[in-house]
Amino acid sequence: GAGIxxxxxxxxxxxxxxxxxxxxxxxxxxxxxxxxxxxxVLEAAQVHVAPWERNWGLAGGDxxxxxxxxxxxxxxxxxxxxxxxxxxxxxxxxxxxxxxxPVTLPASAAAAVLDGVWSQVQGNQVYALEAGLTGxxxxxxLAGRAGGYGPCELVPDGSGILGAAFAADREALAxxxxxxxxxxxxxxxxxxxxxxxxxxxxx
Numbered sequence: 001g002a003g004i005x006x007x008x009x010x011x012x013x014x015x016x017x018x019x020x021x022x023x024x025x026x027x028x029x030x031x032x033x034x035x036x037x038x039x040x041v042l043e044a045a046q047v048h049v050a051p052w053e054r055n056w057g058l059a060g061g062d063x064x065x066x067x068x069x070x071x072x073x074x075x076x077x078x079x080x081x082x083x084x085x086x087x088x089x090x091x092x093x094x095x096x097x098x099x100x101x102p103v104t105l106p107a108s109a110a111a112a113v114l115d116g117v118w119s120q121v122q123g124n125q126v127y128a129l130e131a132g133l134t135g136x137x138x139x140x141x142l143a144g145r146a147g148g149y150g151p152c153e154l155v156p157d158g159s160g161i162l163g164a165a166f167a168a169d170r171e172a173l174a175x176x177x178x179x180x181x182x183x184x185x186x187x188x189x190x191x192x193x194x195x196x197x198x199x200x201x202x203x
Contacts, residue, residue, distance in 0.1 A: 093183070
């Protein structure tokens with residue numbers, strides 16, 4: 001990934017892959033982003049692990065980092081992280097303008113799961129690029145979805161679904177955020193009192 005990014009002079013995320021977690025604790029589902037110079041500018045691991053992934057030996061990461069690029073801030077939603085609203089919200093509260101979503105979702109998943117990236121975009125007023133693994137994992141058939149998404153207000157047909165060659169417009173995104181500032185309506189006191197406790201109580 002680093003060599004291709006440097007050769008082409010572009011920011012490049014070569015998708016996601018699995019690396020050993022160490023100490024015999026399974027493996028992480030990891031994604032990386034490289035700069036036009038081939039430097040690693042962002043690396044993140046999937047945080048939420050579904051039961052079927054845990055059976056594979058997948059371990060969860062513990063943070064949602066963002067990278068500041070000349071265009072704006074970018075963060076990863078990896079695998080089933082797209083199904084958890086707080087994942088995208090944490091990235092958005094750090095100023096992310098674009099989510100990169102390398103996902104691993106079963107083709108049999110409910111529509112609410114398969115539309116997770118779209119939902120994250122609408123709930124956080126960002127752009128997103130989704131690329132899904134295809135093929136099989138044991139008996140599991142993967143969905144293999146890919147697409148670009150933006151706030152419904154920025155898409156002519158109101159669907160929130162953008163073409164594969166879309167150009168993300170930060171000025172248009174800023175106008176959407178100004179017209180309806182969703183973060184002005186956050187219940188910050190509840191976040192402080194309860195969210196940390198909820199995470200600490202997870203098995």
